[in-house]
Amino acid sequence: MSQQLELLTESPSQWVTVSFVTPEIQKKEIKPFVALALKELEGTPDSRTASLMSTDKFSAVRSVVRYVARLRSATREPWDEGDVRTFLEGLRFSQDCITELSTLLCVDSLYENIPRHLRVKPGVISMQWKIDVSLSQTNIQADNASEIRTKEILHRDTYIILIFELTDGRTNIYRLSINKFHEMRYNIASALKSMIVLEKRKCMRRD
Template sequence: MPDHRSYQDPFYGWTTPKAISLCVHALKDCSSLPFDSIKKLISLSETQILHEETTPSSLEILTKMSKKYSVSIEQLILIFNGFVHVIRLALKPPAAFLKSDTFKDDLRDLKFSDQIIEEFHNILFGAKRDQLYNVIQERDRPRLPLLQTFDWNLDVTLTTASLSRCIEPLLLFQFRTTDNRNLSFEVPIKKFNELRYNTALLLKEMEEVDGKQALKLLET
């Protein structure tokens, strides 16, 4: 694990994301837009992160700004989208990996004004930092289909005089997942017992690892 004190990469990566690049250019083209309106767009960006989707009220505000300051709605959307990208990317690494001064330097490299940088800084290093970070991590984590139904049957074939050997019983498992897939497989009793044993062994080893003092120190 890298020491966070040696973390020097820009929070947005080595290539400027297109959404941020377009945002910076749109800000230059919208010189008639006062800073109070830009500040409002940054606040709306934070709201979108928390609620995932642009609300109708946000679109209303963008429309009113467009009419009031004679700025095209397309330009405002580019600015708004770029602000959302800045916040999302800055929330990717844990707080310990993103230093205040480094964050400001990265934004200066992107050609944002000092006023805008300060507004972003207040959001990313303010009281809602943990809440925003948790929302992003929960939303962006990989998601696998969940188990919807589970059935099993024991398939036993009785021996007869015509059979020269005993046929081993089979366990038939049938699953239905939340992505509407039906899965089924057969397992001999012997193999199923091996699975039970290895699962129990794995759980025991996980408990032992969880109790290691070194891992507890890392968590703190």
């Protein structure tokens, strides 16, 4: 599975309702629905949206357009049409609609006017880490340190190197002291705990 397809299909549960409607959508409806959805995204909604008869169909297409448009900001590369087609097939669009919609969604200029607050920050593909003891070893030798002093220097001058590979192709490298590394671990654990508590609340559950 390509990175783009993995990004597109990472939340399958959110498409259950959409998948009930998509088989009913006709090819001729795709282009006007996409145009109206983009107008909404750009902050200039079209008055014709309020008078639509097929609100369920438009809502389904709008959800796809918003999702794909927001994810597009997380990668610097244009969408691969094969990946987009696979994603749309999973949503049960007809083949005619898949051809029409995938062609439209793969036009890169489509996303030029998406407001910044709707854009997605790059995701993390992988993280690697290593321990850098070069500075501590140098200082231990320079000080001719005792055993107790060696432990102090190791704790003070040992660093953790974190290497993050992002979905937009960038690689970010961070150098943290041991204290900062443990602080980061604590903050991440606290955030995850808060997320678990929120997910258990009734207001966060989907029927």
